[in-house]
Structures are given as structure tokens and as C-alpha cells.
Amino acid sequence: MPFYKSPDNALHELDDEAFEHLLPANSVRITEAEAAALQKPTFDEAETAAWAAIKSERDRRTEGGFKVGDKWFHSDQKSRSQQLALVLLGAGIPAGLQWKTMDGSFVTMTAALAQQLLAAAAASEQAIFAAAETHRRAMEASADPAGYDYSSGWPKVFGE
Numbered sequence: 001m002p003f004y005k006s007p008d009n010a011l012h013e014l015d016d017e018a019f020e021h022l023l024p025a026n027s028v029r030i031t032e033a034e035a036a037a038l039q040k041p042t043f044d045e046a047e048t049a050a051w052a053a054i055k056s057e058r059d060r061r062t063e064g065g066f067k068v069g070d071k072w073f074h075s076d077q078k079s080r081s082q083q084l085a086l087v088l089l090g091a092g093i094p095a096g097l098q099w100k101t102m103d104g105s106f107v108t109m110t111a112a113l114a115q116q117l118l119a120a121a122a123a124s125e126q127a128i129f130a131a132a133e134t135h136r137r138a139m140e141a142s143a144d145p146a147g148y149d150y151s152s153g154w155p156k157v158f159g160e
Helices: 017-022 032-039 043-062 077-092 111-141
Strands: 003-005 011-013 028-030 066-068 071-073 098-100 106-108
Touching: 003 032, 011 032, 028 032, 043 111, 066 111, 071 111, 077 111
Parallel strands: none
Antiparallel strands: 003 011, 003 028, 066 071, 098 106
16 A cells, blocks of 8 residues: 655545655655654654553453452442442441352352452552552653553552
């Protein structure tokens, strides 16, 4: 697929050279390597994209569960609402209520466990947000935001 550069350095790609006449005046054919250089995002665009990727990882991990004791509990919005309702029920939680964990097993829900869930969820969310901010600062200090590796340093989620 041929690439062309117009006088204003805009990149153009054609499916067929027969359409060259549709290009802006004085456009010149360029190599694939030259086209790749023109497609390289600006520093600000790279930084914006990297921050978006970090936030996406943060959000994925926020819904990746949290651990209480040796069990992982769901952390999606619906589960968090149900867990908060359990805290509000307190001693009114039905006796013997079975709660499904992320590994598919069940535990008996108690007022104490509901409180532990709320505390663990808050701690997990805080740790994930702190990791995202650490990555944001490091990425912004990087000479190459597009190449910044944000894959390490996160709190564990279910399955890791």
C-alpha cells in the first residue's frame, strides 16, 4: 500500500496508485519507515495515551476482587452495593447466609465478615489508586511516555 506525504507533512495512504490524482498538489511518495515516523504521536499525545492505559489498568484491577482471610470477594459495583447492605444489616444478617466467593466456594456471612469486607475493599481500592498515581508520576517524568512500562507494582487481584 503506497504512502504519500503532502507539503504540510500530512500522511496519506492509498489502496491503489491509480488514485494519486486525488492527493493534495505536490504530494510525494514516501517509504513505509517515513510513514511510520509521521504517524508517531506527539509527546503530549503519547502522555495522554499512556495515562489512559494506566487508568484502564487501574479500573480493571478495581474490579479484580479483594482478599479477606484466604478468600477473594467480588469487587464489581453490584457486589460492593450488596456488601454495603450487609454492613447496614449488621446483626440482622440472616443466620447461616451463604456468600459466594470468587473461587466459587461459599462462606457463611456474618456481621464481622461484612465489616471486614468493607475495610478490605477500601484498602484495596486505595492501594490500587496509589499504584496508578505512582505510575502516572513516573510516566510523566519519563522521556518516552509511550514506552513506559506500567505492568508492575500493582496490588494483586484474583487469579494472580
